[in-house]
Amino acid sequence: MGKRREKGHKKERARRRVNTAPEAVSHDYVKDQKFYEELMEFTVSLANKLQACGAETYRVEDTINRVIRAYGVEKTDAFVIPSAIMASLEPETGPVVTKIRRLKSGGTQLDGIEKYSALCRRICRETPDIPVLRRWLHETEQSVRPYGSFIYYLSAFLIGVGFGIFFGGGLLEAAAAGVCCAATAASLRFMGKLNANAFFTSFVCSFILAFLANALTAVGLCKNADIATIGAMMLLVPGFLFTNSLRDIIYGDTMSGVNRLVQVLIIAVALVVGTSAAVSLARHIFPSIGTGLAPAVYSIPIQCLAGLIGTLGFGLMFNMHGRGIPFALFGSVISWLVCSLLLEAGLPEPACYLVASAASSFYAEIMARLRKFPATSYLLCALVPLIPGAGIYYTMDYIRRGMTAEAYARGMATAAIAGAMAVGVLLISTVFRMWGVWRRRKSKKQ
Secondary structure (H helix, E strand, O other): HHHHHHHHHHHHHHHHHHHHHHHHHHHHHHHHHHHHHHHHHHHEEEEEEEEOOOOOOHHHHHHHHHHHHOOOOOOOOEEEEEOEEEEEEEOOOOOOEEEEOOOOOOOOOOHHHHHHHHHHHHHHOOOOOOHHHHHHHHHHHHOOOOOOOOHHHHHHHHHHHHHHHOOOOOHHHHHHHHHHHHHHHHHHEEEHHHOOOHHHHHHHHHHHHHHHHHHHHHOOOOHHHHHHHHHHOOOOOHHHHHHHHHHHHHHHHHHHHHHHHHHHHHHHHHHHHHHHHHHHHHHHHHOOOOOOOOOOOOOOHHHHHHHHHHHHHHHHOOOOOOOHHHHHHHHHHHHHHHHHHHHHHOHHHHHHHHHHHHHHHHHHHHHHHHHHHHHHHHHHHHHHHHHHHHHHHHHHHHHHHHOOOOOOHHHHHHHHHHHHHHHHHHHHHHHOOOOOHHHHHHHOOO
16 A cells, blocks of 8 residues: 555656646746847837937838847847837747837937937947846937037027028028027927927917018018018928938838828928918008018029028037038038039929939938948938928918919929939938948858
8 A cells, every 4th residue: 555655656746747847948938038028128219219319210120120130030020100119029939029119209319310320330249238238228318418408599590590591581581580490499399398289389380480570570670571481481391301201102111101291291281370370460460561672692602601501500409419510511512502503504493402312312321431320410411401491481372372373383393392302312322221231241141
């Protein structure tokens, strides 16, 4: 009887050992799975920071894929739209790890794009442990600091002054545009603190801008309210957003492009309503207001200098730092010089803007490789003088006055210019991206 009990106990102990063996394996597996989850969480956090700074869709997706592949996981995918990030990785053993992160608001921080992109390159070179990755991300986040209030309002004033002259205004129009632009920047900051939506923010800011420009004209501090309004409205015109939406659509990021295009339409409608209401009210209160003198036609060097001043304002507004500022500003001179020379040669406007944007993109890609920085900073600054601010304003003015045919013609011409700019940028950036892929494949073979 005792021998039977002893055999029974041996069988029970053997059965328990068999049952506990998978638990030990499962413990090791859970540890590996936790690493992949932490890696995915960090990577999406990094991509979210990059996206919040205004990075392009393809750059955010490429960052996710590069970081994950640097840790030996080849099966990875990312899908990014302006308001959300969806990413996944599939390790050799274990289930797929997926993360979704939503971005509620963001702006354009060129310094942040450069620093987070540099962090991505450093991670791919050194591949440290997860705690080190978190520390690096925190240090990078702390190093990205926007300019103070003085530089913020100074940059807005420079935008108005530069483009007030660029669009044919005199010193009075430039000063009035600078004052209106600074007031608009204050309104933007106030609306941002209240978390106002894009439509309401654009409506209020455009109303303040247009009414102030007409009021300054009424008291004799400006001779042409339209030019002052156009120069200051460059701060609100969604030119970059429209161009980027077309770039995304042409490049194949259809969801992202459509999302941005909807935002453009919402902002455009708000600008039309706000500007129309302000101009109608101002000219009811001040019936003697007129458009004043016709815009002046300045020489190309003066136009390039005025565009450079306005571009400097945008660069400071977009938090651009470092020794690369002069190189970025020089891109604006190149773009407008090419465009104006082609216009004087008699080429159609869309063709001129296409070639000029292609030249801007080529310059940005070359500078990015020479200085080891993202091409975004150089490209945005180079494209600033090409933004069809006057076309957008006069389209809105025709809509306000009920001139449907003129509004349609001007709007289609403006859209053609923006589309040509997107195509020009896309052609050059695609060529450089294909060249980069060819170089990486060549280096792997060697």
